[in-house]
Amino acid sequence: MDADAAATSIWAKPFARIPLARRQQILTLLVAAAAIAFPLVHDNDADIDSAANAAAYATLALGLNIVVGFAGLLDLGYAAFFAIGAYAYGILTSFQVMPHWGPFWEPFAWLELVQRMPQPGGDVVHFTVSFWIMLPVSALIAAGFGVLFGAPTLRLRGDYLAIVTLGFGEIVPIVVRNVDSVTNGAAGLNGIQAPMIYGHSFGVNAWPYYYVAIALVALLIFVSVRLRDSRIGRAWMAIREDETAAAAMGVDRTRTKLLAFATGAAFAGATGTFYVAKLQTATPEMFGFPVSVMILVMVVFGGMGSVWGVVVGAVSLQLLQSWFLEDISGWIHALGRAVHMPWMEQIDLTQSIELIFGLILVFMMLYRRDGLIPATRKQSALTYEQQHADVRRGGFSVLTGLGEVAGRAHAGLEVKGVTVRFGGLVALNAIDLTVPAGGVLAVIGPNGSGKSTLFNAITGLTPADGGAIRFDGKDILGLPPHQILRRGIARTFQNIRLFTNLSVLDNILIGQHARLKTGPIAAVFRPPFTRREEAAAREWATEIMTLFGNRLLPRATQTVSHLSYANRRRVEIARALGSRPKLLLLDEPTAGMNPAETLELAEQIKSLHALGLTILLIEHKLDVVTRLADTVVVLDHGEKIAEGTPDAVRNNEAVLQAYLGRGTLAEGLVHA
Amino acid sequence: MALSDLLLQQTINGLSLGAMYALLALGFTLVYGILELINFSHFNVFMVGSFIGLWTLQLMGINGQAVVMTGLPLIGVMMTALVVTMVLSGGLGVLIERLSLRPLRDVKGPAPMITTIGVSYVLFNIVLLTVGADSKNYPNPLPPVQFAIGDAVLRLREILIWVIAVLLMLGLHLFVQRSRMGKAMRATAQDPEAARMMGVEVDRVIVIAFFLGSALAGAGGLIFGLYYNFTSFIIGFNAGLRAFTAAVLGGIGNVPGAMLGGVIIGLIEAMGAQFIASAWTDVIIFSILVLVLVFRPAGLLGRVAPNKS
Numbered sequence: 001m002d003a004d005a006a007a008t009s010i011w012a013k014p015f016a017r018i019p020l021a022r023r024q025q026i027l028t029l030l031v032a033a034a035a036i037a038f039p040l041v042h043d044n045d046a047d048i049d050s051a052a053n054a055a056a057y058a059t060l061a062l063g064l065n066i067v068v069g070f071a072g073l074l075d076l077g078y079a080a081f082f083a084i085g086a087y088a089y090g091i092l093t094s095f096q097v098m099p100h101w102g103p104f105w106e107p108f109a110w111l112e113l114v115q116r117m118p119q120p121g122g123d124v125v126h127f128t129v130s131f132w133i134m135l136p137v138s139a140l141i142a143a144g145f146g147v148l149f150g151a152p153t154l155r156l157r158g159d160y161l162a163i164v165t166l167g168f169g170e171i172v173p174i175v176v177r178n179v180d181s182v183t184n185g186a187a188g189l190n191g192i193q194a195p196m197i198y199g200h201s202f203g204v205n206a207w208p209y210y211y212v213a214i215a216l217v218a219l220l221i222f223v224s225v226r227l228r229d230s231r232i233g234r235a236w237m238a239i240r241e242d243e244t245a246a247a248a249m250g251v252d253r254t255r256t257k258l259l260a261f262a263t264g265a266a267f268a269g270a271t272g273t274f275y276v277a278k279l280q281t282a283t284p285e286m287f288g289f290p291v292s293v294m295i296l297v298m299v300v301f302g303g304m305g306s307v308w309g310v311v312v313g314a315v316s317l318q319l320l321q322s323w324f325l326e327d328i329s330g331w332i333h334a335l336g337r338a339v340h341m342p343w344m345e346q347i348d349l350t351q352s353i354e355l356i357f358g359l360i361l362v363f364m365m366l367y368r369r370d371g372l373i374p375a376t377r378k379q380s381a382l383t384y385e386q387q388h389a390d391v392r393r394g395g396f397s398v399l400t401g402l403g404e405v406a407g408r409a410h411a412g413l414e415v416k417g418v419t420v421r422f423g424g425l426v427a428l429n430a431i432d433l434t435v436p437a438g439g440v441l442a443v444i445g446p447n448g449s450g451k452s453t454l455f456n457a458i459t460g461l462t463p464a465d466g467g468a469i470r471f472d473g474k475d476i477l478g479l480p481p482h483q484i485l486r487r488g489i490a491r492t493f494q495n496i497r498l499f500t501n502l503s504v505l506d507n508i509l510i511g512q513h514a515r516l517k518t519g520p521i522a523a524v525f526r527p528p529f530t531r532r533e534e535a536a537a538r539e540w541a542t543e544i545m546t547l548f549g550n551r552l553l554p555r556a557t558q559t560v561s562h563l564s565y566a567n568r569r570r571v572e573i574a575r576a577l578g579s580r581p582k583l584l585l586l587d588e589p590t591a592g593m594n595p596a597e598t599l600e601l602a603e604q605i606k607s608l609h610a611l612g613l614t615i616l617l618i619e620h621k622l623d624v625v626t627r628l629a630d631t632v633v634v635l636d637h638g639e640k641i642a643e644g645t646p647d648a649v650r651n652n653e654a655v656l657q658a659y660l661g662r663g664t665l666a667e668g669l670v671h672a
Numbered sequence: 673m674a675l676s677d678l679l680l681q682q683t684i685n686g687l688s689l690g691a692m693y694a695l696l697a698l699g700f701t702l703v704y705g706i707l708e709l710i711n712f713s714h715f716n717v718f719m720v721g722s723f724i725g726l727w728t729l730q731l732m733g734i735n736g737q738a739v740v741m742t743g744l745p746l747i748g749v750m751m752t753a754l755v756v757t758m759v760l761s762g763g764l765g766v767l768i769e770r771l772s773l774r775p776l777r778d779v780k781g782p783a784p785m786i787t788t789i790g791v792s793y794v795l796f797n798i799v800l801l802t803v804g805a806d807s808k809n810y811p812n813p814l815p816p817v818q819f820a821i822g823d824a825v826l827r828l829r830e831i832l833i834w835v836i837a838v839l840l841m842l843g844l845h846l847f848v849q850r851s852r853m854g855k856a857m858r859a860t861a862q863d864p865e866a867a868r869m870m871g872v873e874v875d876r877v878i879v880i881a882f883f884l885g886s887a888l889a890g891a892g893g894l895i896f897g898l899y900y901n902f903t904s905f906i907i908g909f910n911a912g913l914r915a916f917t918a919a920v921l922g923g924i925g926n927v928p929g930a931m932l933g934g935v936i937i938g939l940i941e942a943m944g945a946q947f948i949a950s951a952w953t954d955v956i957i958f959s960i961l962v963l964v965l966v967f968r969p970a971g972l973l974g975r976v977a978p979n980k981s
Binding site for chain 1: 708709710772775776779781782783784785786787789790791792793794796797798800801909913916920951952954955958959961962965966969
């Protein structure tokens, strides 16, 4: 890694004074200029055609990258959406489907979507929908199928999803093959109309297709980047990193996944239309499993989640296939002749492109899982000086936004007779407890007594088998986790569930997901409203970080996986605060912290309480409990065995027995 | 043919297909039960296994359907072919685990699954490039003995297939339930961490699972050749998907479930081909896969597993 860093610094030295963002802009412009100039300087139709194909695959890779790279959903049947877009255009511009002419078609003819064709047996309809209309329409149709395929299956675990998408990827070409009347079956559609512009057909020239393709790539790069850097993209990545935590932070899992699926499908649909418009033919074989795998290889090769990476991956592999493999084979033959190795002259690499794809998959996974251009750049840790500069511990500034929400009057949390069973095991048995607004209630009990299960039941992660949970006077039992968060209940997890590969800032921003409104369209167009919202969200995140002094603030852009254990606990609390909760559930917040850190965090929790936040706390350290809680509830084997002030509970006989054992020996020890 | 005879004939066909799918499904289930990994390389271990069987039979001088054997020589030849195919296929599975999956043991996310897709693709293309794209006539030394039941026909090859499949499944069942290694396997499937702490060599358990699964896939490949009289580089994909569906249907990770699922899928395929249309077979089977996963993800015999995460 040091050698790496040294190498980059030599390269980067002359440019170091230019800011990173500016350097990226310049690079983008250079790439765009080269792409535009290519057909002008290299007047070879076959090569321009290959380049147009490469660009089409780049758009497919960009679409799959949204599904696999951003949202972490392994889709092995992605080519199905490519097929749907292709056939949508093919059917609506060829001579395959020709219903009888009737008055119904008059308005469509007037809109130039269909033509009336005279036929001996009565006039028929010829569909002539324009390529430029079909490009977005195919995207919409494919997105619709994305929702249709996704809706029943996206609840499945990731690996099952892979196999189901593989199934869909197979079903679509089979259906295409079997419904001859619409698709002309295995023989495929022919005579598909070429795009027209101002009455001129693209015909058989390669260059107009090439320019459409690179425009499409540019558009989809733009859309990908805008989505990635928005509330939507963050939600996708949250799902990828930890689905349960994402739900607990207010991300609607099903909708978010469906959106990723539909967006990816839309990219493929538009590309399908482009691709058959260029070929003017479509057969089921063009969209089988090998195509899905090829696109996956491109994404993996370039770097899952990396927008520029997948473009480079797609273009380089496609050009390898169409430009270089023949040359390389030729070189091997020449070498074979030179060294008199006849077997080398037999090698034909163009036949083995799929073998190469397979090897790329295996070797990338084994040796470079982040791909050629990783989505996240490596960061160096803070230097000793940075870590120790301006030591402020337990510092706390007024969180205006939080005080406003948390301090607002509400009716508190009421848990009544909640029971949770796992098979025969009763994890919680008819638990009652009340957290009044503005109160701090601590739940203690030996390991396995049901404390975390109680938290899971309150936050909707574990379904309860009976009882009622009311927050602010309204029933929340049975609501999905993201809606419970929306009501103002946020939590942390005992075994820290952060979005490990995202930055501290992103984690806190995801915490705000439910409080932000930006949708996918606003994310792409970024109207002033969205800009303001995003700026305010970042400001709020910064404000939360200041609560922890200089623990988090200097590390805002660091990846969470690089943080110390105690800092991760702090980030988790900060993330929960991001959602502007009224009630905060803390599951062993000081676990694994040393006494000084514990004390510091206890002070910080106290200051949150002072702002008006209601707190429900699981804690083993009794000094923390005594310091913070008004009331303590003790659980043992899923039963509530005591409730009262910390002092009363500390001396309760049943509690001592629960902690120290029920035997006479233990009792003897207690009294001794 | 009367409807009852048709039904009987398709039951015979379906049970033979089902026996093959069950053997293949067991490999998915063994590996999934322990690693929670869908092993796509299994698809083409099956295909390679079918070629190993072909070459073994050819080495013993049996080409096409011309050589017919009976009695002890027949049993000897079939046993040899079965054992060689299973051992070499099992070895291939171990090799795959060793080279491509063990380094990724602790990697979270889709990386191991993507690796198995890559391995599957490599096997597929190596066979395609070395053996060729045309399908190969499969050697079959069985005498053309057949029994007529009404209009339905039961051939010797079907009986042989059932015997092989039942013996192998019985053996696997006894191994998993009775042997020390089987117990270690079940323990690892429950909780690898705890099993390791109790002294189970988890790496060895995984190797054994891959060996057994791949050996059974090899046996399935041999059965494919004997049943259809051909093999080809392309057979892994459809058979693999059907077998995976069988494993899911029975309850993935569940050994008797895989057998049951295999038989059901085999029967559905045979009946579907007879009464609907073979062009729609895959659509029917995938629809079953989706429906099972959506409505009963634990499968017919599986328990709803607690979320391990």
